[in-house]
Amino acid sequence: MAEIKEKEIQSLSEVTVRFAGDSGDGMQLTGSQFSDTTAIVGNDLATLPDYPAEIRAPAGTLYGVSGFQLHFSSSDIHTPGDNPDVLVAMNPAALKINLKDLRPGAMIIVNTDSFDPKNLKIAHYDTNPLEDDSLSGFEVIEIPITTLTTNALEGSPLSIKEVTRSKNFFALGLMYWLFNRPIEPTIEWIQTKFKNSPDIADANLKVLKAGYYYGDATQLFSARYIVKPAALPKGTYKNISGNEASALGVLAASLKSGLDLFLGTYPITPASDILHYLSRYKNYGVVTFQAEDEIAGMASAIGAAYGGALAISTTSGPGLALKTEATGLAVMTELPVVIINVQRGGPSTGLPTKTEQADLMQSLYGRNGESPVVVLAASTPSDCFYMAFEACQIALKYMTPVILLTDGYIANGSEPWKLPEENDLPEIKVNFRTEKEGFYPYERDKNLSRPWAVPGTKGLEHRIGGLEKEDVTGNVSYDPENHHRMVTLRAEKVQKVQQDVPDLQINGDPEGDLLVIGWGGTYGAITEAVNRSRKAGMKVSQIHIKHLNPLPANLGKIIKSFKQVLVPELNMGQLAYILRSEYLIDVIKLSKVKGLPFKSVEVQNKIAEILGGNNGK
Amino acid sequence: MENKTIDTQELQVKLTAKDFSSGQDVRWCPGCGDYSILAQVQRTFPDIGIKKENIVWVSGIGCSSRFPYYMDTFGFHGIHGRAPAIAGGLKSAHPELSVWVATGDGDLMSIGGNHFIHTCRKNMDLKILMFNNRIYGLTKGQYSPTSEKGKVTKSTPFGSVDYPFNPVSLALGAEATFVARSLDRDPKHMQEMIRKAAAHKGTAFIEIFQNCNIFNDGAFELLTNKETKPEYVLQLEHGKPLIFGVHRDKGIKLDGFELKVININEGDNSINDVLVHDEEDSNPIRAFMLAHMTDNPDLPTPVGVFRRKLKPTYDEGVWNQISHFQAKKGKGTLKDLLYSGNTWEVK
Numbered sequence: 021m022a023e024i025k026e027k028e029i030q031s032l033s034e035v036t037v038r039f040a041g042d043s044g045d046g047m048q049l050t051g052s053q054f055s056d057t058t059a060i061v062g063n064d065l066a067t068l069p070d071y072p073a074e075i076r077a078p079a080g081t082l083y084g085v086s087g088f089q090l091h092f093s094s095s096d097i098h099t100p101g102d103n104p105d106v107l108v109a110m111n112p113a114a115l116k117i118n119l120k121d122l123r124p125g126a127m128i129i130v131n132t133d134s135f136d137p138k139n140l141k142i143a144h145y146d147t148n149p150l151e152d153d154s155l156s157g158f159e160v161i162e163i164p165i166t167t168l169t170t171n172a173l174e175g176s177p178l179s180i181k182e183v184t185r186s187k188n189f190f191a192l193g194l195m196y197w198l199f200n201r202p203i204e205p206t207i208e209w210i211q212t213k214f215k216n217s218p219d220i221a222d223a224n225l226k227v228l229k230a231g232y233y234y235g236d237a238t239q240l241f242s243a244r245y246i247v248k249p250a251a252l253p254k255g256t257y258k259n260i261s262g263n264e265a266s267a268l269g270v271l272a273a274s275l276k277s278g279l280d281l282f283l284g285t286y287p288i289t290p291a292s293d294i295l296h297y298l299s300r301y302k303n304y305g306v307v308t309f310q311a312e313d314e315i316a317g318m319a320s321a322i323g324a325a326y327g328g329a330l331a332i333s334t335t336s337g338p339g340l341a342l343k344t345e346a347t348g349l350a351v352m353t354e355l356p357v358v359i360i361n362v363q364r365g366g367p368s369t370g371l372p373t374k375t376e377q378a379d380l381m382q383s384l385y386g387r388n389g390e391s392p393v394v395v396l397a398a399s400t401p402s403d404c405f406y407m408a409f410e411a412c413q414i415a416l417k418y419m420t421p422v423i424l425l426t427d428g429y430i431a432n433g434s435e436p437w438k439l440p441e442e443n444d445l446p447e448i449k450v451n452f453r454t455e456k457e458g459f460y461p462y463e464r465d466k467n468l469s470r471p472w473a474v475p476g477t478k479g480l481e482h483r484i485g486g487l488e489k490e491d492v493t494g495n496v497s498y499d500p501e502n503h504h505r506m507v508t509l510r511a512e513k514v515q516k517v518q519q520d521v522p523d524l525q526i527n528g529d530p531e532g533d534l535l536v537i538g539w540g541g542t543y544g545a546i547t548e549a550v551n552r553s554r555k556a557g558m559k560v561s562q563i564h565i566k567h568l569n570p571l572p573a574n575l576g577k578i579i580k581s582f583k584q585v586l587v588p589e590l591n592m593g594q595l596a597y598i599l600r601s602e603y604l605i606d607v608i609k610l611s612k613v614k615g616l617p618f619k620s621v622e623v624q625n626k627i628a629e630i631l632g633g634n635n636g637k
Numbered sequence: 638m639e640n641k642t643i644d645t646q647e648l649q650v651k652l653t654a655k656d657f658s659s660g661q662d663v664r665w666c667p668g669c670g671d672y673s674i675l676a677q678v679q680r681t682f683p684d685i686g687i688k689k690e691n692i693v694w695v696s697g698i699g700c701s702s703r704f705p706y707y708m709d710t711f712g713f714h715g716i717h718g719r720a721p722a723i724a725g726g727l728k729s730a731h732p733e734l735s736v737w738v739a740t741g742d743g744d745l746m747s748i749g750g751n752h753f754i755h756t757c758r759k760n761m762d763l764k765i766l767m768f769n770n771r772i773y774g775l776t777k778g779q780y781s782p783t784s785e786k787g788k789v790t791k792s793t794p795f796g797s798v799d800y801p802f803n804p805v806s807l808a809l810g811a812e813a814t815f816v817a818r819s820l821d822r823d824p825k826h827m828q829e830m831i832r833k834a835a836a837h838k839g840t841a842f843i844e845i846f847q848n849c850n851i852f853n854d855g856a857f858e859l860l861t862n863k864e865t866k867p868e869y870v871l872q873l874e875h876g877k878p879l880i881f882g883v884h885r886d887k888g889i890k891l892d893g894f895e896l897k898v899i900n901i902n903e904g905d906n907s908i909n910d911v912l913v914h915d916e917e918d919s920n921p922i923r924a925f926m927l928a929h930m931t932d933n934p935d936l937p938t939p940v941g942v943f944r945r946k947l948k949p950t951y952d953e954g955v956w957n958q959i960s961h962f963q964a965k966k967g968k969g970t971l972k973d974l975l976y977s978g979n980t981w982e983v984k
């Protein structure tokens with residue numbers, strides 16, 4: 021053990037850190053390791069991975085910068101932080117891209133080795149920012165991270181390239197030291213991850229420790245920091261991303277319903293991780309069917325659902341577009357299929373790795389004919405678990421396709437999740453039709469749901485398909501009256517789901533000057549903005565919609581209790597449009613389509629602007 | 638209780654073709670080749686050894702795809718081209734079922750082409766009957782991806798300029814493990830092919846030449862007319878020499894990489910010069926050569942089984958993995974699921 025010189029330890033209530041470097045620098049890994057360790061020491065946290073679509077963009081370029089932001093705190097938090105307090109910049113491009121986001125006076129830790137003429141030029145720096153006064157408003161800590169990494173690995177059997185690749189662990193080790201976190205969880209992780217490559221494991225461990233001890237040895241830092249554990253409710257916790265939570269949610273529904281889980285899907289950013297997670301759970305009887313395309317992903321799920329499986333399809337915007345026709349088939353055949361759409365920037369290929377909420381209209385209306393489906397949206401990473409579970413419950417109870425909207429931000433972001441007890445989740449009752457007597461494929465129960473009569477059931481042989489059905493018998497019918505009736509019945513059935521939609525809870529007073537209505541992944545930013553505005557004395561309240569179709573029953577009543585309504589959305593105003601047409605009210609829009617989540621201050625400023633305050637300043 | 642007694646009796650009674658008729662009015666045009674296909678399926682199904690309730694017919698869109706409505710089995714009328722994908726999901730999730738696909742040349746070779754080749758590639762255990770009439774019937778007469786080049790139709794008034802698929806060759810190229818061809822006007826042969834497909838474990842593809850008497854009448858006349866059939870059709874029979882002709886005196890000889898017609902009674906030729914059909918040939922080259930005889934006007938058109946090969950199916954692979962891990966780790970529980978990995982306690 022190196023000699024540890026005691027440094028002053030300052031206590032902070034919350035910190036926002038951003039790791040940034042080349043897309044090949046391992047910033048996502050560094051960030052997620054720091055998050056996991058931070059979760060384990062008991063802080064509340066929220067993360068924002070932000071990376072380019074290119075797997076290895078040309079080194080040193082501005083568009084190749086990959087970032088991972090983490091906000092951790094000793095109290096309850098909702099967002100990954102607006103403005104980082106600490107930036108770790110592994111190269112000039114990372115500094116240039118991220119500088120504008122930092123809070124004044126923020127700490128910038130730079131890898132000086134990469135600030136050479138070549139990298140400065142690629143990052144479009146005319147002069148070295150470390151040598152002029154452009155960073156004068158910040159606390160810049162210059163560290164030759166590459167050199168120190170190479171020194172730490174002197175005599176290593178690894179190639180120079182492999183050696184320098186370990187430098188992210190130096191940065192990680194240093195940050196662990198700076199924020200007083202244990203390095204043991206990452207040591208364990210390295211030992212497991214690289215158990216088949218002992219040389220690499222050894223190198224990463226050495227460099228991690230070198231980074232940690234460097235903090236002690238150097239005079240660069242005047243203090244270390246501590247962020248005390250948050251007072252979270254008692255229980256067992258896990259740090260969870262939205263995609264993992266979605267995977268666990270549908271699997272939990274499979275276990276609670278006793279149905280085998282079938283995932284029909286095609287890889288697409290940012291939804292593929294759900295497939296990756298589910299493909300591991302073979303011992304849960306999960307079939308993950310990586311189809312030849314998005315259409316087949318959905319079509320195979322319909323086939324599996326027809327046979328009596330709990331069928332899921334996962335995708336992102338362009339994939340949802342391809343599933344359109346098949347989704348209509350699931351509407352017509354009234355089969356339970358859950359589609360998880362992890363929204364990304366559009367239109368077309370758009371911004372595959374960036375977040376957006378612009379698929380709401382597509383989900384609600386993007387099919388031919390009158391084709392209603394249930395649409396839900398998750399609000400945080402861990403909420404994906406509950407919403408995925410609920411999507412399955414609804415699909416099975418009402419024999420209907422359900423689209424669950426998440427987005428790149430909550431899908432890749434993570435937060436501590438208090439794990440539910442097994443009994444916290446309800447059983448999901450599934451009644452396959454077995455009684456031959458009086459069986460009609462389109463006879464409906466009190467929920468307007470039709471019987472699920474699966475192949476293999478003797479005496480229930482019947483035919484269904486995409487042609488219009490005769491009411492009750494399910495025979496093909498072109499009768500005009502029947503078609504009108506069936507269109508109405510399908511719509512009524514989806515509307516009936518409202519009986520299971522919980523009433524909206526108001527954050528704030530039940531009436532006031534302004535109601536902020538959000539949906540999906542903007543929950544954290546809006547909540548923080550509303551809470552701060554309320555502290556400043558504004559009469560603003562918040563509701564967050566997780567059921568987009570059907571809408572919660574008490575929504576109209578709540579809206580009418582406020583003078584004005586603000587709808588912040590990461591689109592051009594899709595929910596705003598729906599609320600206007602549904603409730604005949606005016607709505608103030610706050611639109612942002614930059615591929616990034618809201619900063620809470622953006623919402624807070626808008627609230628202040630509407631309520632005539634001092635604009636949040 | 639009465640119902641139960643009847644059920645038991647039903648079990649003992651051998652099913653007949655009629656038991657596989659749904660009783661729905663069949664709505665194909667009078668004289669359509671599809672009637673024969675329906676009849677041969679209904680005739681063979683009582684004998685294929687599969688319980689009626691375990692049979693599912695899946696289809697796409699087109700005249701052929703009305704097929705499931707007429708069968709008294711489980712049936713799913715899907716959307717255009719997607720029948721193999723729907724059927725593949727069904728079979729993978731429920732391997733105990735016998736899943737059949739009724740499709741056409743437009744449905745399977747055009748809009749469903751991608752699903753078809755991947756179904757073959759994965760050796761999905763599906764039986765695919767493709768009714769090939771070389772025309773779009775339900776949309777009233779446009780050329781299809783199997784129409785011959787130069788085909789004059791409503792959408793190609795001056796003749797089509799593109800080349801057709803050879804469906805058998807495509808299926809072989811995509812590694813289907815059972816590839817056969819039959820004719821709507823040869824009921825016995827078709828029944829035999831259906832029985833063989835039913836017995837095969839893996840992707841079984843049967844191309845059935847089917848006459849559309851409205852939009853492409855007589856497309857297969859030479860192959861089905863009693864007078865011309867012996868000269869134009871070559872019956873592929875496993876282990877037997879490839880002989881055809883009214884007098885059974887013509888044979889197919891493999892000459893280098895060419896197939897040639899020889900008269901086995903002329904000159905030095907004899908039956909020993911004739912290629913013996915081996916549907917289990919591990920090398921697909923000869924099967925491809927047989928497939929491409931269709932494109933050569935100097936050669937007869939083969940019908941029968943081109944290739945049959947056994948290898949593990951997709952659903953077997955999937956469920957073997959599942960059983961392996963269930964045996965190794967035990968069936969997963971909700972508690973294991975949630976409480977595994979990096980967890981910590983807040984006290």
